[in-house]
Amino acid sequence: MAIPLPETEPLLETPLGGLHRSLGARLVPFAGYAMPVQYPAGILTEHLHTRAQAGLFDVSHMGQAELLGAGAATALERLTPADVEGLQPGRQRYALLTTESGGIFDDFMVANLGSRLFLVVNASRKAEDFARIAAALPAGVRLNPLPDRALLALQGPQAVAAITPLAPELAALRFMDVAEARIGGIPVLASRSGYTGEDGFEISVPAEQAAALAKLLLAQPGVAPIGLGARDSLRLEAGLCLYGSDLDETTSPVEAALTWSIGKRRRMAWDFPGAERVREELANGPRRLRVGIRPDGRQPARGHTPIHAPGGAPIGEITSGGFGPSLNAPMAMGYVTPGHATDGTPLELLVRGKPLASRVAPMPFTPHRYAR
Amino acid sequence: MSDLRFTQDHEWVRLEGGIATVGITDHAQTALGDVVFVELPEIGREVVVGEACAVVESVKAASDIFAPVAGKIVEVNAALTDNPGAINSEPTGAGWFFRMAPVDPGAVGDLLDAATYAAFVETLA
CATH class of the missing domain: 3.30.1360.120 (Probable tRNA modification gtpase trme; domain 1)
Known part of the structure; x- marks a missing residue:
């Protein structure tokens, strides 16, 4: 080997x-x-x-930064569809940075510390994220990376x-x-x-x-x-996305099933980068959807494994896949055409050229146990 | 004799009574981590030296196993299907992958001996 x-x-x-x-x-x-x-x-x-x-x-390795100054939340909303202005002091929220064409530039956490916002972004994207945020800030709002x-x-x-x-x-x-x-x-x-x-x-x-x-x-x-x-x-x-595998600049928030991270107010104002694509996909459906997938048996299917309809045409690709130790079974997530996205839909994964019988499955694969 | 011979791809071979048993080394299983699945070759398949003929999947990744010598697959370790962890716990024992015959004893003898393989592994550290 x-x-x-x-x-x-x-x-x-x-x-x-x-x-x-x-x-x-x-x-x-x-x-x-x-x-x-x-x-x-x-x-x-x-x-x-x-x-x-x-x-x-x-x-x-993840990127940490503060966003300081009056209007910091408003400034950040120019780059994300999340409701940042409505984030209460002492609260944190999962959010996306979106591109003008409706792709996902990164996913990140934003917290309201009262006097400032606190951001945590992906390690692989921190330089790009900080440059993008800094370039979009008005006078009086400052990004302070915390290396x-x-x-x-x-x-x-x-x-x-x-x-x-x-x-x-x-x-x-x-x-x-x-x-x-x-x-x-x-x-x-x-x-x-x-x-x-x-x-x-x-x-x-x-x-x-x-x-x-x-x-x-x-x-x-x-x-x-x-x-x-x-x-x-x-x-x-836990059904959570890894940027660079499950999300990238070609995937939209609707395709990635992350529409929940878009603020209600933002979905009425449509005033975020890529809003046009998000609005169109919410109205007419996206071309592909992120789903959970469980292969039959014990063989894992890794990222980039082609997904086919049983005995038929290619309908997508695995973006993350492996073996779930708590599930004691293989698990994956990937994108499929919407007609094949319902839980229980049979799929075939082409692992090393051989079809592996699988099914669309609800995520998370193991229940979340957050202290809500 | 039951001395193990080794490849630079971290397979081992044990030649006994004209049958070569093949597995992966302790170094390889340590590098892989916990094995969760093994794909074994079909019995009767003829393989050439270096041919990918099995796959070992850890939690982390999939890796090919290459035939250390040419020959025909005559037996596979079906017990690994239910207990792939044997590759981690007994890599040169119960964790064997497949058996080949006939094989060229000279070709087995030309593989690395234990000391040479150990020295090779040292260079990877």
């Missing part, structure tokens, strides 16, 4: 690089960073541990129990609440959110205190370090 050789390009490190090595992580290149794909426990064990107890993820902050995610049913003794005030947050707090004396900005489908927190922390915070959290009962490998299988089981 072929084992890919490590890349030789110099990679960036997060503030937790040393900690990852000391924990025995296997580091791989991801979005220009050396990131832990797994620790010695392995992806399967790490995935199941997160669903059963709690996992700590280093997601410091000196790390980001940790604490995810799983025991996440709240792990954080309560360290920062009781964070235990009071509900899903998508944000608050500034101190964890063991370390100043953080925490949200009750994540990307695994589990309850938990995403914690922004000054880079120089990130390792101390990570060690503190890892010392709590039930908390184990989890790599990007399990992060990917967890998010896919």
